Amino acid sequence: MPYPAKIGLDVILDEAAALIEEQGLDALSMRVLAARLEVRASSLYRYFSDREQLESALGDRAAEELRMAMDLAIEGKNPADAFAAAAEAYRAFAKAKPGAYAVLHRNPAATEPRKRLWLTVLGLVGRLTGDADDTSAAVATWSYLHGFCTLEASGLFGASGPKEGFRRGVATFANGLRASRKDH
Amino acid sequence: MPYPAKIGLDVILDEAAALIEEQGLDALSMRVLAARLEVRASSLYRYFSDREQLESALGDRAAEELRMAMDLAIEGKNPADAFAAAAEAYRAFAKAKPGAYAVLHRNPAATEPRKRLWLTVLGLVGRLTGDADDTSAAVATWSYLHGFCTLEASGLFGASGPKEGFRRGVATFANGLRASRKDH
DNA sequence: GTCTATAAGCGGATAGAC
DNA sequence: GTCTATCCGCTTATAGAC
Numbered sequence: 001m002p003y004p005a006k007i008g009l010d011v012i013l014d015e016a017a018a019l020i021e022e023q024g025l026d027a028l029s030m031r032v033l034a035a036r037l038e039v040r041a042s043s044l045y046r047y048f049s050d051r052e053q054l055e056s057a058l059g060d061r062a063a064e065e066l067r068m069a070m071d072l073a074i075e076g077k078n079p080a081d082a083f084a085a086a087a088e089a090y091r092a093f094a095k096a097k098p099g100a101y102a103v104l105h106r107n108p109a110a111t112e113p114r115k116r117l118w119l120t121v122l123g124l125v126g127r128l129t130g131d132a133d134d135t136s137a138a139v140a141t142w143s144y145l146h147g148f149c150t151l152e153a154s155g156l157f158g159a160s161g162p163k164e165g166f167r168r169g170v171a172t173f174a175n176g177l178r179a180s181r182k183d184h
Numbered sequence: 185m186p187y188p189a190k191i192g193l194d195v196i197l198d199e200a201a202a203l204i205e206e207q208g209l210d211a212l213s214m215r216v217l218a219a220r221l222e223v224r225a226s227s228l229y230r231y232f233s234d235r236e237q238l239e240s241a242l243g244d245r246a247a248e249e250l251r252m253a254m255d256l257a258i259e260g261k262n263p264a265d266a267f268a269a270a271a272e273a274y275r276a277f278a279k280a281k282p283g284a285y286a287v288l289h290r291n292p293a294a295t296e297p298r299k300r301l302w303l304t305v306l307g308l309v310g311r312l313t314g315d316a317d318d319t320s321a322a323v324a325t326w327s328y329l330h331g332f333c334t335l336e337a338s339g340l341f342g343a344s345g346p347k348e349g350f351r352r353g354v355a356t357f358a359n360g361l362r363a364s365r366k367d368h
Numbered sequence: 369g370t371c372t373a374t375a376a377g378c379g380g381a382t383a384g385a386c
Numbered sequence: 387g388t389c390t391a392t393c394c395g396c397t398t399a400t401a402g403a404c
Contacts, residue, residue: 005387041390042382051380089383108339139341139349140328140356147331148324155292157323165323172324172360179359189369226400227370235398364394371404378397386389 007037009047021101056107062100063113066093067120079127086124087170094149130181137177191221193231204283235342240291246284250277251304263311271354272307278333314365321361327351
């Protein structure tokens with residue numbers, strides 16, 4: 001066998017995921033990725049027809065990871081505690097895996113993993129507002145979490161850092177959303 | 185005069201600003217910019233030592249524009265109305281000038297225009313909470329606005345759009361911050 | 369101050385041999 | 387399935403002529 005299979009979908013994605021955490025998403029190229037796999041760049045095209053497909057797969061994977069982290073944090077908690085815990089889990093993921101977090105937002109395609117992630121946010125918010133399909137509240141919550149994590153990652157908060165800004169915003173949001181319940 | 189001056193700092197920045205609005209920030213290159221100015225790329229280096237300096241200048245300009253738009257929206261309003269109006273102005277700027285909004289966040293350097301923009305946000309929030317230097321509240325507010333605008337620009341809200349998510353978040357924030365006043 | 373010419377590098381992607 | 391070889395595009399940036 002002159003040319004046995006050295007790589008596969010999972011191995012490629014594992015290595016790509018490691019690469020973007022170590023070097024940043026911009027450092028991802030077919031050449032560099034192939035080098036890390038000890039393979040020629042052209043070999044990768046047997047598994048992904050182009051770079052975009054590779055990135056999309058990476059994004060789906062990141063969406064699954066983030067959703068699982070949030071679901072784990074939520075488990076067994078009351079609505080208010082679940083909201084705060086999920087928010088912390090979201091921020092922790094963005095901080096621990098900036099590459100995965102970035103690639104997750106690269107492609108706007110509504111793939112299954114991304115839809116499931118959205119449903120988690122929707123459910124989280126719904127338990128707080130009493131409206132299981134409260135799109136506007138979920139949009140606002142997601143915006144807040146995403147904005148904070150983006151600014152934190154890009155260093156735009158400056159040397160002084162965000163201080164207690166994260167918890168402040170989460171608490172403000174949680175209180176405000178709970179207050180918008182129609183029942184009680 | 186075989187080589188009269190054809191360009192200058194302002195002309196270059198004007199053209200660069202137009203370019204990033206028309207083609208996106210990624211389309212900005214010394215070559216393309218020079219071509220639009222009917223000049224060779226090397227000529228640009230007489231005015232900007234490198235691309236980063238050009239981008240930084242563009243970012244400062246964008247920060248000034250955004251700050252002015254917010255200040256104008258705030259003028260003569262009470263704290264609550266000013267907060268809502270400034271938020272709308274922020275979103276409007278990000279929508280109308282996505283290129284400027286993007287380049288503003290490219291460089292984390294705390295230049296004067298960026299500091300002034302931050303002070304505007306800090307003042308806006310301070311009038312609501314009663315604490316003139318409420319960093320955590322300003323961080324949270326900025327995060328929300330930035331997150332929403334980023335998600336909106338990248339198309340991640342999907343076909344259904346953000347619905348009334350923007351106003352919902354602004355109102356939730358404004359109420360929550362006002363409720364955190366120590367006086368009254 | 370703008371020009372030509374060029375260095376030196378990066379990237380995505382493909383054809384065809386083995 | 388991986389390889390070699392290659393095409394073709396792009397970028398920032400500099401040296402030196404005019």
